[in-house]
Amino acid sequence: xxxxxxxILGGYGGTGKVICRRLLEETDAAIIIAGxxxxxxxxxxxxxxxxxxxxxxxxxxxxxxNYQSLVTAFxxxxxxxxxxxATAHVSNVARAAIETGTDYLDFHFEQKTVxxxxxxxQKIEDSGRCFITQAGFHPGLPSTFVRYSAPxxxxxxxxxxxxxxxxEIEKPESIYELVDVLGDYKVDIFKKGKWKQAGxxxxxxxxxxxxxxxxxxxxxxxxxxxxxxxxxxxxxTGVYVAGFNWFVxxxxxxxxxxxxxIKKGLGRHLIAKLIIYGLNNFSNDNRGVSFVLEAxxxxxxxxxxxxxxxxxxxxxxxxxxxxxxxxHQYLNGNIAxxxxxxxGHIVDPNRLFTDMEKMGIEINTQNEEx
Numbered sequence: 001x002x003x004x005x006x007x008i009l010g011g012y013g014g015t016g017k018v019i020c021r022r023l024l025e026e027t028d029a030a031i032i033i034a035g036x037x038x039x040x041x042x043x044x045x046x047x048x049x050x051x052x053x054x055x056x057x058x059x060x061x062x063x064x065x066n067y068q069s070l071v072t073a074f075x076x077x078x079x080x081x082x083x084x085x086a087t088a089h090v091s092n093v094a095r096a097a098i099e100t101g102t103d104y105l106d107f108h109f110e111q112k113t114v115x116x117x118x119x120x121x122q123k124i125e126d127s128g129r130c131f132i133t134q135a136g137f138h139p140g141l142p143s144t145f146v147r148y149s150a151p152x153x154x155x156x157x158x159x160x161x162x163x164x165x166x167x168e169i170e171k172p173e174s175i176y177e178l179v180d181v182l183g184d185y186k187v188d189i190f191k192k193g194k195w196k197q198a199g200x201x202x203x204x205x206x207x208x209x210x211x212x213x214x215x216x217x218x219x220x221x222x223x224x225x226x227x228x229x230x231x232x233x234x235x236x237t238g239v240y241v242a243g244f245n246w247f248v249x250x251x252x253x254x255x256x257x258x259x260x261x262i263k264k265g266l267g268r269h270l271i272a273k274l275i276i277y278g279l280n281n282f283s284n285d286n287r288g289v290s291f292v293l294e295a296x297x298x299x300x301x302x303x304x305x306x307x308x309x310x311x312x313x314x315x316x317x318x319x320x321x322x323x324x325x326x327x328h329q330y331l332n333g334n335i336a337x338x339x340x341x342x343x344g345h346i347v348d349p350n351r352l353f354t355d356m357e358k359m360g361i362e363i364n365t366q367n368e369e370x
Contacts, residue, residue, distance in 0.1 A: 004331060007032040007077045007102075009062055009070075009093065010084035012040040014174050015107070018320040019083060020048060022359065026324050027331060030056035034073050035084070036063045064089035070096035079330070081323070082106040085173045087180075090116050098127045103336065105343075107136035107323055109177040114223045114342070121340045128338045134224055135326055135343035136319045137291060138163055142239045143224040143344030144322075144352060145293040145308055146232070152306045152367060153297030156232040162206035162217050162292040164242035166283050167315035172272035179271045182253065183260030187219045189238040190229055204240045208290040209309055215242035224344040248278035289318040307366045310356070318361065325355035 006023060010016045011033035020031055031048075033041045041059040048057050062073035064086045070093060074080055080102050082093050087110045094117060097104040106113065117124075117133055124131050134140060142161040150156050169175060187198040198219040207214045217240035228237055243249040252274045259267040293308040312318040326343050328351075329335045335346045357363055 003056065004029040004078040005032060005076065006030070006079045006081060006327075007034050007060070007062075007073060008081045008083050009034045009064065009073075010082070010086075011035065012037065012044040013083060013085070014170060015316050015319050016083035017044060018316045019081060019323055020044075021051075022320050022324040023327070024048065024052045024055050024057070026328065026359070029078070029331070030058070032073075032077070033057070033059045034062040036061070064093055067092050067096060071099055074100040074102045077102045079103045079105060079327070082108070085176050087113055087177060091120070094120055094124075094131070097131075098123055098129060101127065101129070103130045103132075103330070105132040105135055105323070105327070105330075107140065107319065108134070109138065110180060111139075111221050111223045117340055124340050125338050130330070130336045130338060131340045132326065132330070132335075132343050132346065133340065134222075135323050137289070137322050138220075138239075138241075139222050139224050140322050140326075140343045141291060141310070142222050143228060143342070144347060144349050145291075145310075146225075146228055146237065146295070147344070148349035148353060149293055149295045149306050149308060150232055152295070152299065153304060154299050154301075156234060156295070156297045158236045158294075158296040159228070159232075159234060160204055160206070160237065160294045161239045162204065162208065162215075162242070162294070163239070164206075164208045164212040164215055164217075164290045165315055166212070166244070166279075166287050167289070168280050168287070169276045172269055172276060175272050175275055176268065179256065179268050179275070180265070181221070182256045182271075183264060183268075185257070187221045188226075189219050190225070190234065191236050191238075193229075193235050195226075198238075204238075206240060206242070206292055206294065208242070208292055209311075211286060211288055211290050211311060212242065217242045224342045227345065244275075244279060245282045245284075247282040248275055252278055287315075288313045289315050291318075305368050308363065309365075310361055310363045312361050321356050321359045321361055322352065324359065325352045328355050 006029045146159045222239045291310040295306040
């Protein structure tokens with residue numbers, strides 16, 4: 001079998017770097033670091049070649065806003081990973097992948113990515129390409145965790161996902177997607193068997209354990225959650241995220257909403273810089289990510305609660321590890337089938353959990369009768 005080749009568009013960025021290293025550790029694929037800044041790509045490539053001297057590592061110029069550069073870069077490539085923050089150019093990347101016969105994976109936080117790719121769904125299927133979107137941990141893991149927990153119940157009634165994170169971020173571009181989402185905040189949650197738009201009173205108190213304790217969490221939009229009530233007889237489900245610190249939560253976020261009300265995208269770079277300043281200067285030293293599923297239902301006619309906690313000290317690693325675990329299943333051929341898929345819907349949850357634990361994510365489960 002010929003060697004698989006994976007091009008990481010934006011591979012010299014924060015998460016892109018971690019993905020590159022993890023792929024080199026976990027697979028035999030040839031790795032191509034791509035982006036507009038060839039100096040940064042070449043510099044990182046040199047570092048990796050010293051660390052992984054036996055691996056096939058190279059660079060190529062590719063600009064997400066320049067369609068022809070993408071077509072040139074994607075030729076003879078097995079899989080492209082879109083690790084850029086340029087979600088406005090998703091359609092460019094997708095079209096270039098279809099034209100060159102390249103499979104595709106992204107981990108964009110912005111939920112509109114799904115609807116943009118949906119417009120190309122038939123072309124993706126007709127071309128025989130495998131497109132996986134919404135990979136990573138947020139999105140990516142929420143629906144995976146729900147699917148993982150479903151066999152614990154005869155009747156699955158409730159599945160609440162909570163996330164808490166404390167990390168340092170270097171570049172404003174890394175959180176542009178978060179700023180864009182906050183500027184257009186609209187969230188649906190599923191309660192009492194129906195979807196409804198969340199209000200200010202729709203919060204959850206979630207216990208994140210020793211790392212973060214119990215925190216008040218607010219709902220966030222995740223496209224991957226919409227299908228779950230059709231898959232399972234859930235009465236309630238949703239994804240909730242804890243705040244960061246007083247500076248970000250009570251000063252920066254309100255400013256974000258205010259500016260967005262004046263004009264969409266107003267002050268985008270400024271807000272991103274303020275969030276980074278707040279995260280790096282006003283958060284405590286307890287860095288890391290905690291991801292929690294709290295599920296309820298019945299087993300043998302008895303009420304049962306099931307809880308899963310996944311943790312890691314590094315937010316970049318916590319994003320990259322599920323992606324690489326997903327790529328394991330793709331390279332093995334288990335999920336490499338034509339069509340447009342959300343990671344949380346296509347992966348084997350048990351295999352994903354096993355691979356994530358091997359790569360350093362700590363996962364604990366607790367099952368108890370009420």
